[in-house]
Amino acid sequence: MKGRRFIADLAARGRYHFTTEEVVRSLGLSVLAARAVLRRLAAKGEIATPYRGFHVIVPPEYRALNCLPPEQFVPQLMEHLREDYYVGLLSAAQHHGAAHQRPQVFQVMTTKNRPDIDCGQVHVVFVARRNAKKVPTASFNTPRGTMRVSTPEATALDLVQYVGHCGGIENAATVLAELAESIDPEQLARLAAVLVALPIAQRLGYLLEKVGAGDRTEPLAKLAAKRASHVTPLIPGRTMRGAPRDRRWRVAVNAKVEPEL
Numbered sequence: 001m002k003g004r005r006f007i008a009d010l011a012a013r014g015r016y017h018f019t020t021e022e023v024v025r026s027l028g029l030s031v032l033a034a035r036a037v038l039r040r041l042a043a044k045g046e047i048a049t050p051y052r053g054f055h056v057i058v059p060p061e062y063r064a065l066n067c068l069p070p071e072q073f074v075p076q077l078m079e080h081l082r083e084d085y086y087v088g089l090l091s092a093a094q095h096h097g098a099a100h101q102r103p104q105v106f107q108v109m110t111t112k113n114r115p116d117i118d119c120g121q122v123h124v125v126f127v128a129r130r131n132a133k134k135v136p137t138a139s140f141n142t143p144r145g146t147m148r149v150s151t152p153e154a155t156a157l158d159l160v161q162y163v164g165h166c167g168g169i170e171n172a173a174t175v176l177a178e179l180a181e182s183i184d185p186e187q188l189a190r191l192a193a194v195l196v197a198l199p200i201a202q203r204l205g206y207l208l209e210k211v212g213a214g215d216r217t218e219p220l221a222k223l224a225a226k227r228a229s230h231v232t233p234l235i236p237g238r239t240m241r242g243a244p245r246d247r248r249w250r251v252a253v254n255a256k257v258e259p260e261l
Helices: 002-012 020-027 031-043 074-081 089-095 152-161 169-182 185-195 198-210 218-227
Strands: 017-019 047-051 054-057 085-087 106-110 117-119 122-128 137-142 145-150
Touching: 002 017, 002 020, 002 031, 002 054, 017 020, 017 074, 020 031, 031 047, 047 074, 047 117, 074 085, 074 106, 074 145, 085 089, 089 106, 089 145, 089 152, 089 169, 145 152, 152 169, 152 185, 152 198, 169 198, 185 198, 185 218, 198 218
Parallel strands: 085 145, 106 122
Antiparallel strands: 017 054, 047 054, 085 106, 117 122, 137 145
């Protein structure tokens, strides 16, 4: 009963996350006794534990998930861990309106490697990006607060740099086709100059033109023309032998790209 009152009081204040230590302090229990209370609440589906020592309240509308949706606890978890983060890749693209390929996991960029989270039906994948602190973000409201999401321009660059996390080059191109209308061309070029290696900008420019978004590439093309001295493969690690060259972007097109437009 004490445990149920504790989570009811939290929920009444609009807070849906808490730690084991808070249960210990609030209920005056030992750690072992607090864990027993938490196990009982979890067995009834009233709470879930996406991270050791960090728990979320699961209201009736999310019982089928056996967890809160990720956007409703990931920002709070990262604050608890005191780690920089942003929602990125396909998950960010979805928030910017590119929802053609709905991601099966919630993708979060962090400054270091971190184990993925499986909480009921919710799956969170962490991708390490050393300079994640420098990536510009936009703030999105959630029912539990706000979360940081990479801007459309940063998302586009990430989709190319981390294409292996995006279902491959064709899927990335499909998402870029929908994301393109949200991209500011000047901001894209400025960001590409400081955030990624030049081959990423070259590949992104080629893909944007491929999906009919050439009107978003002019400043990026000027950057590539000024700095690109070598041909880069569209798919890194794959041979460029016999691959046709795109002269504007200095890209060896060593893969056939047929996005779903």
